[in-house]
Amino acid sequence: MSLKTFAKGVHPAEFKSLSEDKPIEKMPLPSEVFIPLQQHIGAPCTPVVEKGQMVKTGQVIGKSGGFVSSTIHATITGKIKTIEKFPHPLGINVPMVNIMAEGEEELLPLENLPEKWENASREEILDIILRAGIVGLGGAAFPTQVKLNPPKGKSIDTFIVNGCECEPFLTADHRMMLEQSQELLTGIRIIMKVLNVKRTFIGIEANKMNAVDTLRQATKSFSEITVVPLKVKYPQGAEKMLIDAILNRHVPPGGLPLDVGVVVQNVGTTIAIAQAVTAGKPLIERVVTVTGDAINEPKNVLVRIGTSFQQLLDFCGGLTNNAAKIIMGGPMMGVAQSSLQVPVIKATSGIVCLSDKYTQAKPIYPCIQCGNCVSACPMNLLPTRLARYAEVGNLIMAENLGILNCIECGSCAFVCPAHIPLVQQIRLGKLQINELKRKSKSI
Amino acid sequence: MEEKIQKVPAGESQMPKVAPAKTSESPSKPEKRAFILSSSPHIQAEEDVAKIMRAVVYALLPTAVFGIYFFGWRALVMMLVGIAAAVLTEALLNLVQKKPQTISDGSAVVTGLLLVLTLPPSLPYWMIIVGAFVAIFIGKQLFGGLGYNIFNPALLGRAFLQASFPIPMTTWTMPRTIDAITTATPLGSFKFEKTLTPYLNLFMGNVGGCVGETSALAIIIGGLFLLYKKYADWRIPVSYLTTVAIFGSLFWLINPAKYPDPIFHLFSGGLMLGAFFMATDMVTTPVTPKGSWIFGIGAGIILVIIRLFGGLPEGVMYSILLMNAFTPLINRYTRPKFFGEAKHV
Ligand code: SF4
Numbered sequence: 001m002s003l004k005t006f007a008k009g010v011h012p013a014e015f016k017s018l019s020e021d022k023p024i025e026k027m028p029l030p031s032e033v034f035i036p037l038q039q040h041i042g043a044p045c046t047p048v049v050e051k052g053q054m055v056k057t058g059q060v061i062g063k064s065g066g067f068v069s070s071t072i073h074a075t076i077t078g079k080i081k082t083i084e085k086f087p088h089p090l091g092i093n094v095p096m097v098n099i100m101a102e103g104e105e106e107l108l109p110l111e112n113l114p115e116k117w118e119n120a121s122r123e124e125i126l127d128i129i130l131r132a133g134i135v136g137l138g139g140a141a142f143p144t145q146v147k148l149n150p151p152k153g154k155s156i157d158t159f160i161v162n163g164c165e166c167e168p169f170l171t172a173d174h175r176m177m178l179e180q181s182q183e184l185l186t187g188i189r190i191i192m193k194v195l196n197v198k199r200t201f202i203g204i205e206a207n208k209m210n211a212v213d214t215l216r217q218a219t220k221s222f223s224e225i226t227v228v229p230l231k232v233k234y235p236q237g238a239e240k241m242l243i244d245a246i247l248n249r250h251v252p253p254g255g256l257p258l259d260v261g262v263v264v265q266n267v268g269t270t271i272a273i274a275q276a277v278t279a280g281k282p283l284i285e286r287v288v289t290v291t292g293d294a295i296n297e298p299k300n301v302l303v304r305i306g307t308s309f310q311q312l313l314d315f316c317g318g319l320t321n322n323a324a325k326i327i328m329g330g331p332m333m334g335v336a337q338s339s340l341q342v343p344v345i346k347a348t349s350g351i352v353c354l355s356d357k358y359t360q361a362k363p364i365y366p367c368i369q370c371g372n373c374v375s376a377c378p379m380n381l382l383p384t385r386l387a388r389y390a391e392v393g394n395l396i397m398a399e400n401l402g403i404l405n406c407i408e409c410g411s412c413a414f415v416c417p418a419h420i421p422l423v424q425q426i427r428l429g430k431l432q433i434n435e436l437k438r439k440s441k442s443i
Numbered sequence: 444m445e446e447k448i449q450k451v452p453a454g455e456s457q458m459p460k461v462a463p464a465k466t467s468e469s470p471s472k473p474e475k476r477a478f479i480l481s482s483s484p485h486i487q488a489e490e491d492v493a494k495i496m497r498a499v500v501y502a503l504l505p506t507a508v509f510g511i512y513f514f515g516w517r518a519l520v521m522m523l524v525g526i527a528a529a530v531l532t533e534a535l536l537n538l539v540q541k542k543p544q545t546i547s548d549g550s551a552v553v554t555g556l557l558l559v560l561t562l563p564p565s566l567p568y569w570m571i572i573v574g575a576f577v578a579i580f581i582g583k584q585l586f587g588g589l590g591y592n593i594f595n596p597a598l599l600g601r602a603f604l605q606a607s608f609p610i611p612m613t614t615w616t617m618p619r620t621i622d623a624i625t626t627a628t629p630l631g632s633f634k635f636e637k638t639l640t641p642y643l644n645l646f647m648g649n650v651g652g653c654v655g656e657t658s659a660l661a662i663i664i665g666g667l668f669l670l671y672k673k674y675a676d677w678r679i680p681v682s683y684l685t686t687v688a689i690f691g692s693l694f695w696l697i698n699p700a701k702y703p704d705p706i707f708h709l710f711s712g713g714l715m716l717g718a719f720f721m722a723t724d725m726v727t728t729p730v731t732p733k734g735s736w737i738f739g740i741g742a743g744i745i746l747v748i749i750r751l752f753g754g755l756p757e758g759v760m761y762s763i764l765l766m767n768a769f770t771p772l773i774n775r776y777t778r779p780k781f782f783g784e785a786k787h788v
C-alpha cells in the first residue's frame with residue numbers, strides 16, 4: 001500500500017527512538033514559575049493580579065480583549081513575587097508574572113461548566129476554550145476558540161487532527177496519542193460538534209504505527225473518524241501539506257485551511273479541549289519532549305507552563321558536558337536559546353539539546369544552482385532566488401517569486417550543499433516586505 | 444526597521460554566535476554556559492559542495508582510466524597538467540584579487556580534468572595550460588567565481604582552443620599505437636567519407652577521438668554513479684540523449700544513405716561525456732525540473748542540426764554552450780506554480 005503524502009519535502013534522520021518509548025512523566029511542581037503575559041498570536045494580556053498577591057493554580061492572572069484573544073492562568077499555587085520583563089524563548093524580553101510556590105497546591109477549576117458537553121451550545125463550548133486559555137500547542141499558539149469559529153460564509157466540512165509530529169526528535173504527540181486516546185477522542189467529538197462537521201481524519205506519520213493502531217481501536221465505533229497513516233516525510237505536519245496529503249485539497253497562496261473547508265488541530269490542543277470542557281481544567285501544563293544527544297535522560301514530561309528550562313532539564317538528568325545548542329521546538333523550525341532561564345510556554349513542544357557534534361559550523365559556499373532547494377520546497381518556491389533577492393534587498397522580485405508563501409519549514413536549507421542560510425535570509429526578506437506593507441497601510 | 448528585525452525570533456543573529464548564558468534565578472543550580480545561537484534549521488543533510496565535486500571526479504575515473512589505456516601515459520600527464528593549471532590559475536587569481544581562497548571546493552579540479560577529457564590525445568601540453576587558464580579565468584572567475592558563471596568553464600576553454608588552434612585540435616591518433624598515426628574520428632569519417640565505425644568499437648572506445656570521449660561504456664558507468672548519488676539531474680541526460688536519438692532517427696529514416704543511424708549518433712563523438720558530465724553541470728543548467736527537460740531537448744536538437752548540416756563533424760560543445768546561454772531565461776519561464784496556485788477547490 002502506498003501511503004498518502006504531499007509533493008517534495010525532505011527526509012531528515014528521525015532521532016525519535018531517544019524518547020518515543022518513554023511514557024509521559026509528570027514533573028514535580030517547580031519552586032517558581034515565570035508566566036509570560038503573551039503566549040499566543042494576538043494582543044498581549046493585561047495582568048489582573050498584583051505583586052505580592054497570593055494566587056491559586058488555575059486562577060486567571062491575565063486577560064486580553066479583542067477577537068484574537070486568550071487567557072493566562074497561574075500554573076502553581078503561591079505568591080506573586082514580581083511582574084516584570086524576563087527573557088522569553090522567542091528571543092525577546094516580555095512581561096511575565098513570577099510566582100513563588102507557597103502553601104498547599106490547589107487547583108481552581110473553570111466555572112460554569114455544562115453538566116454534559118453533549119448538551120452544551122457551540123457558544124458555550126467556545127467560551128470555555130477561551131476561558132481555559134487554549135492555544136495551538138503545535139507551536140503556532142493561535143487562540144483555539146478563534147480557529148474553531150470560522151467567519152460567516154466559510155463552510156467547513158472536515159476536521160483534521162494533526163498527529164504527524166514530523167519534526168525529528170519530538171515524541172510528545174506520539175505519547176499522548178498512545179496514552180490519552182480516550183481524551184483525544186472526546187476532544188475530537190467536541191470539536192466536531194463545534195464545527196458541525198460530519199467527518200474527521202487523524203493524520204499520523206507511518207513511523208508511529210502503534211499510535212495508528214491504538215487510535216483505530218479507540219475510534220472503532222465512530223465511522224465518521226478515520227485514522228490515516230501518512231508517509232514519513234518532512235514537513236508532513238505543516239497544515240497545508242497535511243490537507244494536501246489527506247484530502248488532495250490545496251490551500252491557495254495566502255489562504256488558510258478554512259478556505260478549503262478544513263480546520264486542523266494538533267493532538268495536544270485537542271486533548272486540552274477535552275480536559276477543559278469535561279473536567280474544567282485550564283491550560284496550565286503541557287507535555288514537552290526533552291531530548292537530544294546532550295541531555296542525560298531524554299523524557300516526555302508533563303510540566304507546568306512557566307517552569308524554567310533549567311528546572312525542566314535538571315529533572316531530565318541535566319545537560320551533558322558537551323551540550324552546545326538548546327532548541328525550543330524541533331531542530332527544523334525551533335528557536336535556539338541563549339539562556340536556560342526562559343520558561344516553558346504554551347507553544348513549547350520540545351526542548352532539543354544538541355552536542356557540539358551537531359553544531360560544527362559548515363563552510364558556506366556560493367550557490368552552485370544545484371536545484372536541491374527547489375526540489376525540496378513543499379511550497380514550490382525557488383528558495384535560492386528568494387534568498388538571493390532578499391539578501392540584495394530586491395524585495396519586489398522576492399515578492400513576485402512568492403516569498404510570502406514560504407512557511408519557513410527549513411527543507412531548503414536542510415538540503416543545501418552550499419550551506420547557505422536560506423531560511424534566515426528569506427525570513428528577513430519576509431519581515432521587510434511585511435514591514436513595508438504595514439507602513440504603506442498606515443499612511 | 445532594523446530594530447524590528449532584531450526582535451524577531453531566531454532571525455536575530457546574522458551568523459551563529461555564542462551568547463553567554465544568563466545565570467538562572469531558579470533555586471536549582473545555575474548553569475553557566477554559552478550556547479550557540481543560529482537560525483533554524485539546526486540540522487542539515489550531509490551535503491557539501493566539495494563532496495559533490497569529489498564525487499564528480501570519482502565518476503570521471505573510469506573514463507580517465509580508459510583514456511589512459513587507449514592513449515597511453517601521455518593522457519595521464521595531460522590530465523595532471525590540466526588539473527594543475529586549472530587549480531593554479533584559480534589560486535593565483537584569488538591571490539591577485541585578494542579574495543578568499545576557493546580551490547578547496549574542488550571545482551577547479553573538475554574543470555581541469557573535464558577539459559583534458561575533451562581534447563585530442565596529441566595536443567601539446569602548453570595548449571592545455573592555455574585552455575585551462577581560459578576556462579578558469581574567463582569561464583569562471585570573471586563572472587565572479589563558482590556559482591556565478593554562465594557557461595560551462597571546461598567547454599568554454601575548449602571552445603577557445605578550438606578557435607585558436609584548429610589544426611592541433613582536430614588531429615586525432617589511433618588508440619593503442621606507439622607512434623601517433625593520424626586518423627579520423629568516427630564522426631569525421633562519416634561526415635567526410637561516409638564510413639561507419641563498428642558499434643562495438645564505438646561503445647568500448649577503441650576509436651579515434653578525444654582523450655575521454657571515446658568510451659561510451661566508461662562514461663555511462665561514471666554517469667550512472669552520479670545519477671545514483673543524485674549529483675546530476677537524470678532529466679538532462681535522458682532528454683538530451685532521447686532527443687538526439689529521435690531527431691537523428693527522423694533523418695536516418697528519410698535517407699539512410701546520407702544520414703547516420705541513431706545508435707551511431709548516440710555513441711560517437713562527445714555526446715556521452717557531454718550528456719552525463721557537461722550538460723549536468725549544476726551551475727550552468729536550470730534549477731527547475733521543467734527547465735532541465737527543456738535544456739536537454741534544446742541541446743539535442745541543436746546537436747543533430749550541427750552534426751548533419753554544420754561545417755563541423757561534432758556539435759556537442761556548441762549545443763551545450765548555447766543552452767547554457769539560455770539557462771537564465773529558461774529558469775525564469777519555468778518557475779513552478781506556487782503550492783495552491785494552480786489548483787483551487
Ligand atoms: S523556501 Fe520556505 S517553504 Fe520552501 S523549503 Fe524553504 S523554508 Fe520551506
Ligand code: SF4
Binds near residue numbers: 367370373416418
Ligand atoms: S540548494 Fe543551495 S546551492 Fe543548491 S540551488 Fe539551492 S541555494 Fe543553491
